[in-house]
Amino acid sequence: MAGHSKEANIKHQSAAQDGKRGKAFTTLVGEMATAARQHSDIDTNLRLRAAVGSRLGVFGPVKDALDEQGFDACPAQVTMVPDTKAELALDQAKDLMDMIDLVEDLDGVQKRYANACISKNLVEQRL
Incomplete structure (x- = not known):
């Protein structure tokens, strides 16, 4: 049973990575769809160009x-x-x-901004 733990760890890591990719893809499609509704020409639609360009690192x-x-x-x-x-x-x-954290889990939320100063120690404690 020594290999069982390793296989389970790989399975969980793969599932987590797939979840992140799925969330990134959903965000990408939402951004592109919203931008394309305004105007579908990528040369003249700056929002569409930014939506496509912002996620290229995730999707080669x-x-x-x-x-x-x-x-x-x-x-x-x-x-x-x-x-x-x-x-x-x-x-x-x-x-x-x-x-x-709750807002990030919503599908319609693409970006979030705040003007709060939070110490690095607190952020590290949360991770």
């Missing part, structure tokens, strides 16, 4: 197929940076991190 064959079609795919990302930041107490930071 997506990039290969675009290259074959003559599209120059490069990663791009737009971020929101707060002008003011809020210092949170320990219990407030824990509550905020719990809420962010």
Whole structure:
């Protein structure tokens, strides 16, 4: 039975990795569908171009197929940076991190932003 534990560990690791890929794919499809509804031409639709470019690292064959079609795919990302930041107490930071975890599990959520300052020690404790 020595090999059973190793096989189980591999199975669980593969399942976790497949789950991450599935979530990334769902997010990618949602971003692309929303952007394509506005205008389907990738040359003039910056949101569509960003949606395609932001996930190319996760999906190599997506990039290969675009290259074959003559599209120059490069990663791009737009971020929101707060002008003011809020210092949170320990219990407030824990509550905020719990809420962010719940929001991340929703299918419709593509990005989330906050202006909270949370110490690295607290974040490491959560991991």
